[in-house]
Amino acid sequence: MSSQTTKNPAKFKNHVKISERHGAVEWLTERVALALLIPLGLWVVSSVFTLAGAGYDDLLAWFAAPLNAGLLILTLLTLFLFASLAWKVIIEDYIHKPMAKTLAIGGLNLVFLALAAASVFFIVRLALGSAPLPAGIGA
Amino acid sequence: MSSSPLPGDASNAPAADPTGRFVRQPNGRVRPLSPHLQVWRWHVTMTASILFRVTIGAISVGAAIAVGWLAALACGPETYAGTAALLGSPFGLFIGFGLTVVLFSFLLNGARHLFNDTGNGLTLKSANLLSNIAVWGPIPLAVLFWVLLFVTGRVSL
Numbered sequence: 367m368s369s370q371t372t373k374n375p376a377k378f379k380n381h382v383k384i385s386e387r388h389g390a391v392e393w394l395t396e397r398v399a400l401a402l403l404i405p406l407g408l409w410v411v412s413s414v415f416t417l418a419g420a421g422y423d424d425l426l427a428w429f430a431a432p433l434n435a436g437l438l439i440l441t442l443l444t445l446f447l448f449a450s451l452a453w454k455v456i457i458e459d460y461i462h463k464p465m466a467k468t469l470a471i472g473g474l475n476l477v478f479l480a481l482a483a484a485s486v487f488f489i490v491r492l493a494l495g496s497a498p499l500p501a502g503i504g505a
Numbered sequence: 506m507s508s509s510p511l512p513g514d515a516s517n518a519p520a521a522d523p524t525g526r527f528v529r530q531p532n533g534r535v536r537p538l539s540p541h542l543q544v545w546r547w548h549v550t551m552t553a554s555i556l557f558r559v560t561i562g563a564i565s566v567g568a569a570i571a572v573g574w575l576a577a578l579a580c581g582p583e584t585y586a587g588t589a590a591l592l593g594s595p596f597g598l599f600i601g602f603g604l605t606v607v608l609f610s611f612l613l614n615g616a617r618h619l620f621n622d623t624g625n626g627l628t629l630k631s632a633n634l635l636s637n638i639a640v641w642g643p644i645p646l647a648v649l650f651w652v653l654l655f656v657t658g659r660v661s662l
Contacts, residue, residue, distance in 0.1 A: 397622055400615050407612045414605075415650070419659040422582045422589075429578075442568060449565045456558055478565075481572050488575035498581025 392451055399448035406441040413438075426492065435493035439486055446482040450475050553636035557614040563607040570604070595662065605650050609643035 377384040384390065417428060428434050453474050461467045491499070530536050545551070577588035591597045617639040620626045626635050654660040 397619065401619055404612060404616055404619070407608060407615075411605075411608060411612075411650070415654065415659075418654050419593075419661075422578075422585050425578060442571070445564070445568050449561065449568070452558075452561045453565070456561070481569055485572045485575060488572070488579040491579050492575070496579075498584070499576075499579050 392454075396448060396451040396455075399444050399451070402444050403441070403448060406437065406444065409437060410441060426495065429489065429492035430495060432493065435489050439489050442485040442489075443482055446478040446485075450478045453478075549636040549640060550632050553614060553617065553639045556610065556640055557618060560607055560610045560614055563603075564611050567604045567607055570600075593660075598660070598662070602647060602651055606643050606647040609646040609650075610639070613642045613646075614639040 376386070385393075413428075413434070417425065420428070429438075454471050457467060457470045457474070461470055527535050527537050574588065574592075577585050592601065617626070617635045620635065621632070626632060651660070
């Protein structure tokens with residue numbers, strides 16, 4: 367251990383030890399994502415209010431506006447990034463068997479990645495006014 | 506679980522037990538129980554903290570539902586008609602109300618967490634206030650949101 371300390375002396379900032387690997391970056395990323403989600407969440411509240419009860423054509427017109435589609439993509443991607451990091455912290459708190467922990471974190475990351483990809487796919491199609499699915503896929 | 510110091514154990518028992526949290530250990534001595542979830546007096550900051558984890562779980566499910574809604578929308582008007590009928594049904598409105606509670610909870614509790622992360626709002630008084638807002642605030646906000654939806658005629662039963 368002493369040889370390791372001499373090779374890799376712990377670094378301190380304001381008397382607080384700096385994480386040796388990527389913990390600090392994940393912590394900061396989670397906070398930045400959450401900070402982004404507060405204004406985006408308020409925008410979601412107002413959008414849900416305006417769109418409640420809207421018909422199909424009104425909804426498509428809303429998606430056709432690039433600002434709406436772009437903000438919705440940004441919101442969902444940020445949310446899935448945040449959820450992935452937040453779930454990692456929760457899992458690490460309660461699951462201690464290495465295999466189960468790795469599987470739970472990896473599995474949830476796959477789910478969030480799939481949801482993020484699907485949301486971008488659907489929003490881009492709606493924004494471009496593409497023909498209803500499954501047209502254009504395998505047909 | 507907790508009991509006052511037992512008689513006949515004078516060497517270990519304090520004269521008074523102001524906390525009411527002394528227990529008889531297996532070796533027969535009376536000791537204060539070490540702090541754990543069951544012996545901490547429940548505090549609203551604990552509720553806010555646990556509720557934020559629950560909220561993160563709930564909003565993940567909510568986001569998955571939102572992606573499902575996008576999928577239905579992308580499948581065209583015929584498919585979406587069924588989804589819209591489900592959304593407008595009492596069950597759909599109930600789920601919608603729950604999701605707005607979750608959304609407001611996420612916003613208020615997330616703001617509290619961010620504020621606390623900067624090292625602010627951690628005195629007893631402000632931590633209590635922020636936690637109370639984060640725990641109870643979502644309910645009146647969601648009720649107000651839905652009252653406005655019904656009053657403006659956007660949603661009806």
